[in-house]
Each structure stands twice: as C-alpha cells, then as structure tokens.
Amino acid sequence: GIQVEQSPPDLILQEGANSTLRCNFSDSVNNLQWFHQNPWGQLINLFYIPSGTKQNGRLSATTVATERYSLLYISSSQTTDSGVYFCAALTSGTYKYIFGTGTRLKVLA
Amino acid sequence: GAGVSQTPSNKVTEKGKYVELRCDPISGHTALYWYRQSLGQGPEFLIYFQGTGAADDSGLPNDRFFAVRPEGSVSTLKIQRTERGDSAVYLCASSPWTTVEGNEQFFGPGTRLTVL
Numbered sequence: 001g002i003q004v005e006q007s008p009p010d011l012i013l014q015e016g017a018n019s020t021l022r023c024n025f026s027d028s029v030n031n032l033q034w035f036h037q038n039p040w041g042q043l044i045n046l047f048y049i050p051s052g053t054k055q056n057g058r059l060s061a062t063t064v065a066t067e068r069y070s071l072l073y074i075s076s077s078q079t080t081d082s083g084v085y086f087c088a089a090l091t092s093g094t095y096k097y098i099f100g101t102g103t104r105l106k107v108l109a
Numbered sequence: 110g111a112g113v114s115q116t117p118s119n120k121v122t123e124k125g126k127y128v129e130l131r132c133d134p135i136s137g138h139t140a141l142y143w144y145r146q147s148l149g150q151g152p153e154f155l156i157y158f159q160g161t162g163a164a165d166d167s168g169l170p171n172d173r174f175f176a177v178r179p180e181g182s183v184s185t186l187k188i189q190r191t192e193r194g195d196s197a198v199y200l201c202a203s204s205p206w207t208t209v210e211g212n213e214q215f216f217g218p219g220t221r222l223t224v225l
Contacts (some may be wrong), residue, residue, distance in 0.1 A: 031212060041198060043152075043216040086151050090212070095165045097142070097214060099151030 002027040002091045006100035013077050013107050021072040021103045023087035031090040032063050033097070034072050038083050046072070046085075077107045111135065113217035115201050121223045122191055130186040130220045134203030140212060141184050143176055144200040146219070152200055158184060159206065191224045198222070 003026040013019055023032070034046040047054050047061040049070065054061055058077075063070040070087055084104050088097040114133045122128050134141050140159055144152035154168040158178045166176070173191075178184040188195055198221050202214040 033214060035216075040218075041221075042218050043200070043202075045213065045215060048211065048213040088152075088214070095140075095157040095159070096154045096168065098154065099144075101151050 001094075001096075002029070002089060002098050004087060004089050004098050004100040006085075006087060006103050008103060009101065010104045011106070013105065015077060015079060015107055015109050017077050017107075018073070018075045019077060019105070021074070021085055021105075023070040023072070023089075023100055025068050025070075025089045025098075027091050028068070029065060029089045030092045031097075032070050033088045034061055034070070035086045035088065036081075036083050037086060037102070043086070074105075077105075079107045079109050081105060082107050113201055113203050113215055115199075115217040115220050117220060118218065119221045119223075121225065123225050124191060124193060126191050126224075128188050128191055128222065130188075130199050130222070132184045132186070132201030132203075132217060134182060134184070134201070135205075135215055136182075138203035138205050138215075139181070140204040140206035141178060142202040142204070142214060143184070143186050144202065146198045146200055148197075155186070188222075191222075193224050196222055196224045 005024045031050045035043045051065045060073045084102045088099045143155040146152045157165040161181045173189045176186045198219040200219045202216045204212045206212045
C-alpha cells in the first residue's frame with residue numbers, strides 16, 4: 001500500500017518565523033488533506049488539496065501530485081500554531097486515507 | 110452546524126470486558142470512517158462505511174473488533190474481550206463523498222479507551 005512520510009519529525013520555531021512542512025507519498029493520490037492536531041487531540045482541517053495551491057490566512061499548501069509530494073507553509077508563526085501536523089492521502093481505487101507520522105511543531109514566545 | 114460527535118469521551122474498562130464506542134456523523138454525510146491513534150503516532154485506518162455497508166474493513170486488527178451502521182447514520186464500534194493493547198484514542202470521521210463536495214473528512218473529538 002501507499003507509504004506517507006512527513007518531514008521534519010520535530011520543529012521548534014521562534015514566534016514570527018516561517019516554516020515549511022513536507023509530505024511525501026509513494027503512489028499517486030486522489031486526495032490529500034492536511035490537519036492540525038491540537039493539544040486536546042482534536043484534528044482540525046487545514047486543507048483539502050489533491051492538487052494545486054490553496055491559501056488560508058497565514059497558511060498555504062501546495063500539492064504536486066505528479067511528483068508525489070505536498071507542502072504546508074506556515075508564515076509568521078504564533079504559539080497557537082503549536083501541535084502536530086498530519087497529512088493524509090487517499091489513493092485511487094481505495095477508500096482508506098493513510099496518515100503520515102506527523103510533524104510536531106513547537107512555537108516559542 | 111453540528112460536527113461529528115463521539116461518546117463516551119473517555120472509557121476505562123478491565124481486560125476481558127466488552128465495550129461499545131458511538132459515533133454521530135455530520136448530518137447527510139454518507140461516508141463514515143473509524144481510526145485508532147496510539148500515542149505519538151498518526152491515526153490508523155480501521156473501517157470505512159458507505160451508507161449502511163462496510164465497504165472496507167481491512168484495518169480491523171482481529172475478529173474481536175466489529176462495527177455497525179444499521180441506518181446509515183450513527184455507527185458503533187464494538188470491541189470484545191478487550192486487551193491492554195487496545196488502549197488508544199478511537200477517532201471517527203465522516204465525509205459527504207459526493208462529486209460536488211468531494212470526500213473531505215471531518216473528525217470527531219475521539220474516545221480515549223483505557224484497558225486496565
């Protein structure tokens with residue numbers, strides 16, 4: 001089955017800094033989602049982005065399906081951005097979303 | 110509008126007992142997923158429903174795990190003869206799964222299961 005890898009596994013930033021999180025997948029995908037898991041464990045939808053680029057405030061995401069990767073950009077980071085970021089990929093012909101192992105982000109004040 | 114809800118939020122049980130975990134999806138969503146998340150890991154797929162039927166149950170770890178969705182809305186995950194290794198957070202997600210709205214998943218808050 002598809003393998004989903006995220007990098008870096010851990011990231012520490014000073015408030016105000018920018019960062020890029022990467023999600024690589026081993027097979028072509030029909031859909032890709034980015035989530036933020038807050039300290040209480042709730043998975044919050046960030047982007048539903050099978051291809052192309054989307055922006056939402058300080059966050060943006062780009063998926064290049066032909067090259068099998070997606071990037072999540074966080075600009076002007078805030079302490080409330082801390083948590084774990086997951087990408088999840090859905091391959092054609094299946095119903096399973098496969099999650100990556102996550103990037104644990106800590107933003108320092 | 111109302112999101113995905115899960116009950117109970119926490120469940121503590123003893124080894125060997127039977128437990129049921131409930132998921133109420135977003136109204137109108139035809140697709141429903143169950144995942145299990147262990148500490149420090151990403152959610153792991155268990156089972157997917159489209160309507161009332163389980164379209165893919167390949168993630169269920171063994172025959173102690175079973176899930177139903179009899180009316181195509183609420184779903185119950187059932188675990189028999191619980192083991193300590195079943196301790197985890199069980200997450201439910203629903204999706205509209207339509208051509209127009211696509212199949213973006215929306216997650217509930219999860220049920221933390223602890224098997225003593």
